[in-house]
Amino acid sequence: MIRLEEVSKVYKTSTRPALERVSVNIEKGEFVFLIGPSGSGKSTFLRLLLREETPSKGRVMVSNFDVVKLARRRVPRLRQTIGCVFQDFRLLANKTVAENVAFALEVIGKPAPTIKKVVPEVLELVGLDGKADRLPNELSGGEQQRVAIARAFVNRPLVLLADEPTGNLDPDTSQDIMLLLERINRTGTTVLMATHDHSIVDSMRRRVVELQLGRVIRDDARGVYGIGR
């Protein structure tokens, strides 16, 4: 589902590579943590999958898309197969919960009756039924992240990328969000989550890919964050 082959990325304004000869293969339906200290290349890794950046060398595949060679006009198609969740939620402040989720479907041209049907379904899936008409600032941080996950998932993407999704949440709320991401993963969606959160990685015992200075230094099938880090 996701394959990087010997991928290197050197940003124009930087001397050291952000990624160096990274090869990772993630199968459909896997749940993978991408870990490593600040500056190790996690965000760069995610941005390459979305074609927000292009590698200096190497090949990037997402589903059937050869991401580097993809014609610019087909980039929106690629992005429709990938849902994204961020640390800072990125909700539209002046739209309600339901409108935030509906908007993701409106921009890709889904018909109104479909939107009307699937938005309540996905809000129920993430545990937000009854809160459809609230504005983001009327919700807790955990609830806001649920809206963001609903929005990322409503189009049933093949891949869900989560960049520090629990970074702004307390430990209990973080656990709830992880249960939700697990539930989404069980529907067959491949989940790739960049995180610094030791306790989450240690409690989930999923595959762990660790970056350090742009290189993969570990790829464990059922990993922990690591001792003394």
Ligand SMILES: Nc1ncnc2c1ncn2[C@@H]1O[C@H](COP(=O)(O)OP(=O)(O)OP(=O)(O)O)[C@@H](O)[C@H]1O
């Ligand atoms: N747009 C950019 N231009 C130049 N250098 C960049 C750019 N984005 C990232 N870098 C550099 O690339 C390296 C990897 O950064 P990246 O943001 O991928 O790391 P990260 O692991 O996601 O860090 P964090 O956990 O702090 O988000 C760093 O040295 C960073 O300074």
